[in-house]
Amino acid sequence: MAVLVRASAAEIEDLLGALALPAGEDLRQPENGLVMVRGRIGGDGAAFNLGEATVSRAAVRLPGGEVGFGYTLGRDRAKARLIARCDALLQTDQADAIETKVLAPLRVRIAAEQACRAEQTAATKVDFYTLVRGE
Amino acid sequence: MYVAVKGGERAIDNAHRLLAHARRGERAVPEISLEQISEQLSLGVDRVMVEGSLYDRELAALAIKQARGDLIEAIFLLRAFRATLPRFGATLPLDTGAMAVRRRISSTFKDIPGGQILGPTFDYTHRLLDPALAENSDPELPATAAPSDAPMPRVTDILGRDGLIEGSPAADDDAIVGDLTRDPLSFPADRDLRLQNLARGDEGFLLSLAYSSQRGYGRNHPFAGEIRFGEVELEFFAEDAGFAVPLGPIALTETQMVNQFKGSATEAPCFTRGYGLAFGQSERKAMAMALVDRALRARELGEEAEAPAQDEEFVMSHSDNVQATGFVEHLKLPHYVDFQSELGLLRRLRQDFEDKAADAPLKEAAE
Numbered sequence: 152m153a154v155l156v157r158a159s160a161a162e163i164e165d166l167l168g169a170l171a172l173p174a175g176e177d178l179r180q181p182e183n184g185l186v187m188v189r190g191r192i193g194g195d196g197a198a199f200n201l202g203e204a205t206v207s208r209a210a211v212r213l214p215g216g217e218v219g220f221g222y223t224l225g226r227d228r229a230k231a232r233l234i235a236r237c238d239a240l241l242q243t244d245q246a247d248a249i250e251t252k253v254l255a256p257l258r259v260r261i262a263a264e265q266a267c268r269a270e271q272t273a274a275t276k277v278d279f280y281t282l283v284r285g286e
Numbered sequence: 287m288y289v290a291v292k293g294g295e296r297a298i299d300n301a302h303r304l305l306a307h308a309r310r311g312e313r314a315v316p317e318i319s320l321e322q323i324s325e326q327l328s329l330g331v332d333r334v335m336v337e338g339s340l341y342d343r344e345l346a347a348l349a350i351k352q353a354r355g356d357l358i359e360a361i362f363l364l365r366a367f368r369a370t371l372p373r374f375g376a377t378l379p380l381d382t383g384a385m386a387v388r389r390r391i392s393s394t395f396k397d398i399p400g401g402q403i404l405g406p407t408f409d410y411t412h413r414l415l416d417p418a419l420a421e422n423s424d425p426e427l428p429a430t431a432a433p434s435d436a437p438m439p440r441v442t443d444i445l446g447r448d449g450l451i452e453g454s455p456a457a458d459d460d461a462i463v464g465d466l467t468r469d470p471l472s473f474p475a476d477r478d479l480r481l482q483n484l485a486r487g488d489e490g491f492l493l494s495l496a497y498s499s500q501r502g503y504g505r506n507h508p509f510a511g512e513i514r515f516g517e518v519e520l521e522f523f524a525e526d527a528g529f530a531v532p533l534g535p536i537a538l539t540e541t542q543m544v545n546q547f548k549g550s551a552t553e554a555p556c557f558t559r560g561y562g563l564a565f566g567q568s569e570r571k572a573m574a575m576a577l578v579d580r581a582l583r584a585r586e587l588g589e590e591a592e593a594p595a596q597d598e599e600f601v602m603s604h605s606d607n608v609q610a611t612g613f614v615e616h617l618k619l620p621h622y623v624d625f626q627s628e629l630g631l632l633r634r635l636r637q638d639f640e641d642k643a644a645d646a647p648l649k650e651a652a653e
Binding site: 152153156157179182183184185186187188189190191192193194195196197198199200201202203204205206208210220222223224225226265266267268269270271272273274275276277279 | 335336339340341342344345368371372373374375376377378379380381382383386387388389396397401402403404405406428429430431432433434440442443453454455456457458459461463464465466467477478479481482485486519520522524526527531532533534535536540542559561563565
């Protein structure tokens with residue numbers, strides 16, 4: 152799920168579409184809403200309300216009865232539905248196919264981007280050195 | 287009797303049509319896209335998300351475009367939009383300690399574990415206008431270096447281990463978290479409500495208050511214990527699924543201010559702290575927030591509260607720029623009847639004054 156929420160709807164759809172798996176029916180119509188984002192006072196203390204974020208959610212039931220839930224930041228309802236579908240399919244005998252054909256390529260793409268960003272960030276780390284003056 | 291005066295519909299319609307034309311600007315110039323605003327005016331987008339109190343880059347970019355770059359108008363648009371959506375609930379409190387850091391500095395310790403990481407910052411630039419940017423620019427790609435796996439503990443956690451700094455207020459996850467979007471403000475307000483208010487408060491207002499507290503209006507000259515910016519994973523407990531689901535990463539800036547000591551007969555003196563947290567890369571906002579948060583703790587810490595930055599009713603009642611602009615700008619609306627009544631009163635007062643002036647010489651003569 153942490154992989155799917157970082158992917159775009161088009162990406163998931165392309166990878167999932169290639170597998171010709173059951174679409175399932177909407178148990179909950181994909182919808183937009185808000186969540187209140189909570190922080191902690193001092194970073195580690197009691198909670199406080201920071202502000203809201205848009206989210207989309209959906210629930211899908213497959214012909215076999217498996218139910219999947221999809222939640223994601225943003226207002227892309229199609230993406231929430233695709234995540235719900237993946238969640239449901241992961242409970243079927245297609246789980247391996249989802250893992251290797253959908254999640255694995257996304258994981259690679261996301262890990263590469265994160266690594267690139269981490270390397271760019273690391274180059275801005277300060278290396279202190281000392282100048283010795285006089286004797 | 288009340289007489290409603292109607293009219294102006296045609297003028298209003300045409301004014302809005304003219305506004306759309308003015309917003310578009312010279313039509314020979316290519317129209318700006320939401321992607322361009324989001325990618326190239328990203329700190330403006332961050333500010334609109336922070337003060338609009340809604341994390342959605344695309345909507346904030348749309349609001350900026352619609353508002354012709356007037357950020358307070360854009361913030362107003364975002365606040366109005368959020369009222370149209372249902373709220374599914376609250377996220378689990380986010381863990382800034384697990385942030386994928388893109389910038390992290392401390393002005394208290396040179397050698398903090400994880401190091402000083404400058405990231406994309408205006409600091410150390412010479413603030414000279416760059417004529418090269420007047421043309422299309424193609425900056426060189428960022429330098430890279432091998433990232434370290436060393437953990438980056440919050441600086442306050444390091445100080446906390448030796449008891450040199452006060453702890454954060456204890457987390458009680460069953461406690462009700464105050465929400466000023468649901469309940470009207472009342473005073474005294476607890477720190478959770480104060481932080482929510484400051485988080486959506488106007489950056490300029492908080493900046494000035496923070497500055498005033500540094501200059502002596504509420505003795506408050508802290509160290510920037512730590513400023514960090516990066517992405518944090520959001521999680522939400524989904525009732526239907528029955529477990530916490532990841533929602534995706536959001537960008538955040540966190541500031542920990544370290545202030546002078548507090549101690550008592552039973553407690554050893556320790557540093558006190560102020561806290562700031564904001565969506566996106568919003569460093570000035572998060573720093574000002576942390577300074578004002580600390581100033582507002584005067585009552586709790588037994589300090590004299592005489593300066594504006596220490597007065598929670600003053601700060602919290604005036605920090606919201608949507609409320610402020612609503613009240614200031616409402617003066618533009620027709621006040622014809624109010625003004626007529628004031629005009630009538632003024633004429634009566636002037637008549638009285640003139641009558642008295644005319645009477646005075648007569649009285650003198652009679653005496």
